[in-house]
Amino acid sequence: MENNTSEAKELLPSEVFITQDALLDHWQGHRRITRRAIEAFPDDQFYTFSIGGMRTFAELVMEIIVLSGPGIHGILSGDWTYGNPPLNFASQPPATKQEVLTIWDNITAEIDTLWPQIPVSRFHEQEAAFGQYDGTIYSTTLYIIDNEIHHRAQVYVYLRALGIEPPAFWDRS
């Protein structure tokens, strides 16, 4: 991947709101919290517990997985259908939480590998993410992160309702 080939230059961190590297840390910090929420959730409630007719954690986590796994490939390449394993919005959750965590960890590694390959100019291209959500790639990237924060926070209510202390929101380690 080439970045600003014609006039390559190094930007100082002080010249931008956030560097591309720091945004990766930001995303992965949130993913670490979500992973802890998956671990904390009782196995026997993962596929069944719900409040107010909302989706179960298993269903919500599949949305996060589809947005982040195929999502990082789309952000890089414009191909929004790739995934290993192949996943789309109709994908059913795997049968166990452990399988969910395995997929989770594979996607975490993929994000770490692919993110540095994204030319910064790519984030300003306009594109229909997943073939349907039109916007700039930076807005799609933030949407993927924000959507994870949003659904994980709902799971925090599930955990509280089940009498379980959720992972600390401020701890990104």
Add this chain to the structure above:
Amino acid sequence: MENNTSEAKELLPSEVFITQDALLDHWQGHRRITRRAIEAFPDDQFYTFSIGGMRTFAELVMEIIVLSGPGIHGILSGDWTYGNPPLNFASQPPATKQEVLTIWDNITAEIDTLWPQIPVSRFHEQEAAFGQYDGTIYSTTLYIIDNEIHHRAQVYVYLRALGIEPPAFWDRS
């Protein structure tokens, strides 16, 4: 406010992940959703409804208000105690939802006014936000936004439990 006085230059949007201007839009887009959630919440439940021993929406919204109102002043100036009206983490919610919305709208206007005055290099200064949360100013800024997404999402569960459709998460208009 001077920005890169010694060697001022214009950065192209394509040279950064997200511009400082676009981040303001991003923040205000989330604030518009939260405002709609406040409007949608039943007046008679605003100060009382809770799940799993969690805080009421009135209490959660005060945290968002304290982080964003005094927060935008701290982001700009390093003074984390300013607010009009003065607010801190011990502040009690005002008596009516309408008063909450008035404070909300004042802070929205303040953010619009103060944000463009922040030199981009400020976001990379390390500081104890609110006198206690150490980090770079960009990470504090993202924390303030993420914390709003987080608590608003919990209120979405409250709304669903009350049989009310929450505002669309994707609609930032």
